[in-house]
Amino acid sequence: MTSSINVSLPRSLPEALGIDSRAIERFLAAISSNGVELHSFMLLRHGQVAAEGWWNPYSADLPHALYSVSKSFTSTAVGFAVKEKLLTIDDLVISFFPEDLPEEVSPYLERLAIKHLLMMASGHTQDITETMSQQPDGNWAKAFFGVPLEKEPGTHFLYNNGATYILSAIIQKVSGQSLLDYLKPRLFAPLGIVNPVWDTCPRGISAGAFGLSLITEDIAKLGLLYLQQGVWNGERLLDKEWIQAASTKQIDNGDNPDSDWNQGYGYQFWQCRHQAYRGDGFFGQFCLVMPEQQAVIAITGAQGDMQIVLNTIWDHLLPAMEPEPLASNEAEAERVAVQLRELAILPPHGLDCSENEEVMNGQIYKLEDPHGWQSFSVTFTGNEAVITMIHKENSYITRAGRSAWLAGRSSLIEEKDLKVVSSFTWKDADTFEYTIRFIETAVLITVEVKVDGQTIALKEKVNVVPDTDNRDAIIGRI
Numbered sequence: 001m002t003s004s005i006n007v008s009l010p011r012s013l014p015e016a017l018g019i020d021s022r023a024i025e026r027f028l029a030a031i032s033s034n035g036v037e038l039h040s041f042m043l044l045r046h047g048q049v050a051a052e053g054w055w056n057p058y059s060a061d062l063p064h065a066l067y068s069v070s071k072s073f074t075s076t077a078v079g080f081a082v083k084e085k086l087l088t089i090d091d092l093v094i095s096f097f098p099e100d101l102p103e104e105v106s107p108y109l110e111r112l113a114i115k116h117l118l119m120m121a122s123g124h125t126q127d128i129t130e131t132m133s134q135q136p137d138g139n140w141a142k143a144f145f146g147v148p149l150e151k152e153p154g155t156h157f158l159y160n161n162g163a164t165y166i167l168s169a170i171i172q173k174v175s176g177q178s179l180l181d182y183l184k185p186r187l188f189a190p191l192g193i194v195n196p197v198w199d200t201c202p203r204g205i206s207a208g209a210f211g212l213s214l215i216t217e218d219i220a221k222l223g224l225l226y227l228q229q230g231v232w233n234g235e236r237l238l239d240k241e242w243i244q245a246a247s248t249k250q251i252d253n254g255d256n257p258d259s260d261w262n263q264g265y266g267y268q269f270w271q272c273r274h275q276a277y278r279g280d281g282f283f284g285q286f287c288l289v290m291p292e293q294q295a296v297i298a299i300t301g302a303q304g305d306m307q308i309v310l311n312t313i314w315d316h317l318l319p320a321m322e323p324e325p326l327a328s329n330e331a332e333a334e335r336v337a338v339q340l341r342e343l344a345i346l347p348p349h350g351l352d353c354s355e356n357e358e359v360m361n362g363q364i365y366k367l368e369d370p371h372g373w374q375s376f377s378v379t380f381t382g383n384e385a386v387i388t389m390i391h392k393e394n395s396y397i398t399r400a401g402r403s404a405w406l407a408g409r410s411s412l413i414e415e416k417d418l419k420v421v422s423s424f425t426w427k428d429a430d431t432f433e434y435t436i437r438f439i440e441t442a443v444l445i446t447v448e449v450k451v452d453g454q455t456i457a458l459k460e461k462v463n464v465v466p467d468t469d470n471r472d473a474i475i476g477r478i
Helices: 021-033 067-083 107-111 114-118 129-133 140-146 161-175 179-191 216-227 240-246 306-320 330-341 356-360 466-470
Strands: 038-045 048-054 212-214 277-281 285-290 295-301 364-368 373-381 384-391 394-402 406-410 418-428 431-438 444-452 455-462 474-477
Touching: 021 038, 021 048, 021 306, 021 330, 038 216, 048 216, 048 330, 067 114, 067 161, 067 179, 067 212, 067 216, 067 240, 067 277, 067 285, 114 161, 129 140, 129 161, 140 161, 161 179, 179 216, 212 216, 216 285, 216 295, 285 306, 295 306, 356 373, 356 431, 356 444, 373 474, 394 406, 394 431, 455 466
Parallel strands: 394 418
Antiparallel strands: 038 048, 038 295, 277 285, 285 295, 364 373, 364 474, 373 384, 384 394, 406 418, 418 431, 431 444, 444 455, 455 474
């Protein structure tokens, strides 16, 4: 198997690539003024990086969960399998899974082909992610086939994680390798993408629709490969015909001319306005390809309104891309470069301290929670707080800095040990708040604790779960 060597993309000044540095400054200002949370931003033009920045505590070398940008990598794997004649997009899906089919195979299911999975037109009328995750034996393919198709395959767009998972399972069937291992010598190694990680289903099949983690530059490299019509460093990796099919509209998905989610869908790529296309992922992950401008934009973030990110690109970056290099403006380019280097997400800062710090210090509060949270305690030492929460059999300990990020690890989400930064502050004299950023993901957890004598009221907010705002507070008593 070919090993990957991390090879960085070439860098250049924006003006040398036909981009006014001031447009990048305006883009960053608009992102800030609109309250958009980005974690990283990389702008490529003509194969070179014109601008790049990471909002501290996120960084260039830190992998980030791509969520559904993973789908575009899965589609790319199908492109390789087509090139190697392991399958065709007209192959019938049921032919790969005889052991997982229902007793009665419907006519719709009989006609379901790989191309229908690629274009999100399987015939389902609901996303079956939850159905798959609840399959008692962990057989996600069986769960997929167990949900009846209510539409003729190829006629009805429905964004469906199950469709992409089945593509991953097919790759494993025809290649004898997981999707991740199949892509390593074909895509990741040639592009210099090292240490890719892809979550799997309970049976060890790469999730396909989500679960891939890469650094920002790796996202940009995929976009550049597609922009270059499948050629990398002079070598053709993917067939041009595949690139064209995957990146153009295969099915309609709405009629709102102002929405970048209604411009059509290709093979696991969304169509955009301005003749662009993209892979995108939950809460603001983007691999945006702009063929007319010969540009690629890679973004990670934690932004619920993803349209505002694209609008900001269309408003500020798109019109700034000129066909020829611009006059050198090194002073302005350096000013923007400094601005990009100094990007940061600051920890919340309320009161410096509160008398309730002494009241809470070292106390164990027994929680009255039907969901299994048993106790809460916090110990203050100078500008550090150690927060301990016990849930059933598990103890979760967070070290937080006083209005400052403190690095650590936590398994509070996804049952995985992940890198975090944490901070605490006093919102007011009676309200202790601590924040945990899972800096390999889009997840931010904020816990607010109101203190009233020997009683606390604890509320948790998770940025990627909207209904947490409406949950009742958990009461705790000494």
